[in-house]
Amino acid sequence: MLPTQVLFLSAVIFVVGTLGVIVRRNAIIMFLCIELQLNAVNMAFVALSRYVGIEGQLFVFFVMTVAAAEAAVGLAIIISIFRHYESVITDDFSFLRW
């Protein structure tokens, strides 16, 4: 597989993730979409490491660690919101608006 093709795939997945975050209202799905974006970026890192060097692959591990931490915190927040309001639909939540 050529790096360009991988980069193209990464871009597609990223767009899918972005659209998902914008369009979907379910917090879990939005969260999954964010993971999609992250992984799309990971893929781009790996592909580009072929030109740049090992640092690209190194960054993937960083991103994965951060993503894991983020998933843990994010899911915990979503679950606690669900417990409280019995909903994970973001339309219902705008309490922090000014």
Add this chain to the structure above:
Amino acid sequence: MISLVAGDAWVLQAILWLPVVGAAHVILGSESRAKILALVWSTLVFLLSASLWWLYNPNAGSGYQLVSSFEWIAKFGVNYALGVDGISLFMLLLTTLITPIAILGSFEYIKTKEKAFYSLMLMLEFAVLGVFSATDMFLFYVFFELTLIPMYFIIGIWGGGRRIYAAVKFFLFTSLGSLLMLVGILYMYSRGGSESFAFDHFLQIPLSLTEQLWLFGAFGLAFAIKIPLFPFHTWLPDAHVEAPTPGSVVLASVLLKMGTYGFVRFLLPFFPLVVSNSFIVGLVMGLGVLGILLCAWIAAVQHDAKKLVAYTSVAHMGFVVLGIFATNEIGLQGAMIIMISHGLSTGALFLLLGMLYERTKTREISEFGGLAKSVPWLTTMFVVSAFASIGVPGTSGFTGEFLALIGAFEVSPTMAIFAATGVVFAAYYMLPMVQSIFFNTKTEPENSELQDLTRRESLVLIPLIVGIFWLGVYPKPFMDRMSPSLNEVIERVEDQEDIGVTLFTPGTSERRVSEDLGHVVDSWETEPTEVGGSD
């Protein structure tokens, strides 16, 4: 500390910082003792500051005395530098006199959160003293802005019904002006080689006329809002009506003076080219005259006694501006004396209205009547203060207005004549109020049972009344102390004319009225030509 500061300069340092110590003491002390502590500390400051009267030597030549300076932010040339001259001396004394009086006057008025209130009052005193004693532009600006914060809370927490509106308006309006001044300060700083913020350094910066005009606008607006000069005055009536009595007293007596002080201290010496331009001078004087007349008329139709007095403040400040922009010694002396006099008489009026409010819970003029019968002492005090306010000879009000008007008359007879009609309108707004509050027959039956002045209240008023008569009968000691510093300011303006930098008709000095009565303002016709030697 003493070893670090040369000679008597520690006195000035102590005067500045004692209120902070006092504020800390008030906060740490108990709620019930807050007012006593505040009174003791502010009185201490006053007693200490009284020594300045003798420590300041008017014959020691020009410049600041009791100077002390420490590096603050060395990288930017910011110094913590204090000093006193004939101009700031009386502003400092006025501040230290008014603060204990305002504190003593608020004993009955402030019933909630006393610790917070009295510590804020002391912090306010600290900030104002800083404004008047700073000799570093940066330090000055810090203190200038710092005054807003305690005042904002004093109005916003202990004020009347629309206190939030008034406090926000006060804060935003005045800080808008100061921000423009900050820009001006920074510009001058960079033009001066980014070396120092000292006043003396700023005086050396060569500026072209255009630069001076812009900077004059920036500084002028900041101070004009503070004074307040017509038409930037609308925050004042709101703030006064809503502020608690001590807040009003300090606001009128001291805070407004920061604006006029700025005019004398900065506008005249920093921008002599602009100040010797007769068009600009005419414009500012015109605003002063407009303020005198319009605000006198407006005051005459007020229903709220406090608002009436607030508008009279604007009218008085019009006289001050008129005197300052006469840029001659008589005018400036007059302006300075009005500043002190206004602090005394208007302070007394606000205190007296506060006392009436404590008794009757109203400030509506029409709800009083016949009080002279039930509270003769209070009436006497009020009438004396009112007559000082409208400038009857023998009181401080006359001394100031008389000198300011003579000074203005030398420069612009037309302006002075219009301003002098303010003398008539002063009677026109003040006497009806005095009549319907204290004379006539009683309208409200419960007004006949009012308590006359208590001993504490008499104690509050007597220093003010004494000051009013002292300045009215024997103002010479004051004038002697101011004179050298004021002359320095004037010389600076006149020097610029002599160098020939300006090609405008000078707006000052030995003009004889016989030659051109009333044509001074019109002399703009001389086309402004590019000013040389600026860069």
Add this chain to the structure above:
Amino acid sequence: MINPHLNLFIESGLFVDGNMNWKPIMPAIIILAPLIGFIINGAISLYLNRPNVNSKGESSNGLKRIVSVVGPGSILASFIVVGLNGFRMLLAGHPTTFNANYWTWLQTSDFQVNVGIQIDTLSIVMMAVITGVGFLIHLFSIGYMESEKGYARYFAYLNLFVFFMLILVMGSSYPIMFVGWEGVGLCSYLLIGYWFEDEEKASAGKKAFIVNRIGDLGFLLGIFLLHSALGSVDYVGVAENASGVFVYGGGLVTLITLFFLLAGVGKSAQIPLFVWLPDAMAGPTPVSALIHAATMVTAGVYLIVRSSVLFAMAPVTSALVAGIGVSTALFAATIACKQYDIKKVLAYSTISQLGYMFLGVGVGAYTAGVFHLVTHAFFKALLFLGAGAVIHSMHHALHKVHSEDDPQDMRNMGGLRQYMPITCFLMWIATLAISGVWPLSGFFSKDEIIWMTGSFAMAESSPFPSLYKIYWVMAVATALMTAYYMTRFMVMTFHGKNRTVDGAGSAIHETPKIMLIPLIILGFLSFFGGWVNVTPHLMESVIGGFGALPMTDWLHHWIEPVIAESHHIQLENIGETGHVSPVGGGEVFWAVLSTCAAAVLVIGTTYFKSKSLSYGVLGEDSGTISRFLYNKWYIDEFYDKWIVKPLGQMSKFCWLKFDQGFIDRAVNLSGRSAKGIGWFGSLFHTGQVNTYAFFLTLGLLAVLITVMF
């Protein structure tokens, strides 16, 4: 030159200082005594009204006695020192002007005002009148104000008034005079509104102060202009520099004098600022006598005489002074003819007589102006005090029968002569004096003014000869009207049938001694006071007693040093005044004619009026002219409609429409517009994560696109 009749003293060794370097003794006492009196009485008044006292205003008798001693006593002390110094001045012949500076009041590099006094022949005359008449009125007040609660307050104010009035005449510079000028205005305000609980009276005080302040404005501007033009504001400096700087008839000196004229018009209640004086009658009657007849209102005349050098150089202003004076005299006399309030008649009479004084100083007859000022102080004080005595008795009598009638309304009086014979007699003296009947004081002073007017019109190069001729006719007409309305006043009060409400009449009785003594002294002065200045022309004739009077032209010689310069200027530019009246006839002829006319009028009016008044209660006048005069030409209404109301409306407009509606709205609008912009921005702040993500993406895309292209 030493007056021959003083030779006696000189020979007897009483002559203090051989040369003319005259020095007064204790001049400060003159001013300080009333001030001390004020402080003591003021303190007593405040003490009696001290807080936390249950029996407020109830004066203890001991303190009241102190007030009764201190009040008049301080003025008496002052009067004694004035008299002593006056006597020494007399002995010194032509005394030099005495100047003393106590301390520097205002000082800058090119402006200095000293707190100083100047005693010269003019000021000593004024001082004598103020302290002398003032003392008598204080004495009268003891009786008049006896039952008042604010007894101490009254005497405190009255002493303060004398203090300021003395500053006014003794000050050595215009600013110091202004201190007194405003000070007496302040006291006038306090005393008019003495019964402050009555809204009408409090308003009268306020009106007096505000109208006076218009005049004060003129005074201030005059000082400013003097300072700018001469660099000096004290009398000596002005007199020295005036002739060097000003030219005869020049614009600058005219402007200065016009400003001073405005000041005088305000203080001396001339057209158009006279409206406050009739209202000022709301004050206690002795106050009206002292302030609003004898002393304060004459300050305008004093100012003009004091500035005679300036006025002599300004013929236009002088003509205006005379014009305002004579018009006011005539105008006020017409109103006085139809008033029913006993004090209102006297008020308009005062305005009218002040008009005469203005006429006098306007035609350069400064001595005549001062002369009339002095005699007027005597007879008008007497008239007011007499009226006060009447009101006092009427008040008590009406009070006794619980009548609500106005004790000041002459329609409720009549026939009082039987109850108050001494008062009636003394008031007749004053009436004849003011009417200009020979040989009473008013005859000589008024004759001199009228004569000088006529002869000024006939001067070699009189500036406005025909104008002055008209003035002369008006002055003569006013003199006749004076005789009429004063006689009407006397007849309505003292003659005819008694119209007081049933039973009250018999309760009216003669005033107590303490009030009567001042009346008698004033009666004496009103009678003989005019003999100090019989002009030489009259002197030699029958009217002057063929030279039997020892003091021919005395006042003129006395004041001469003060006004010599102005006479010099006048002589230089106008020339000798003519010695004939505009329609022919010499001074003696006209003097005889006028006194006969006045006498005829007095007798005629007495006869016809007492007849027409014998029919009981009087009704309102119904004729148009009568109503017009009764309502004082509707001047108050006119001012109210065209000045007071519009000013109020304009003030309201400035406040609501301009200040609140425009400036403040603009300020709040700027605040609100900032708020509006923020509100628009807040629309993007939905609280929806998705929206944020969308805009984030948009932003990202925008950045990417900019970077790429």
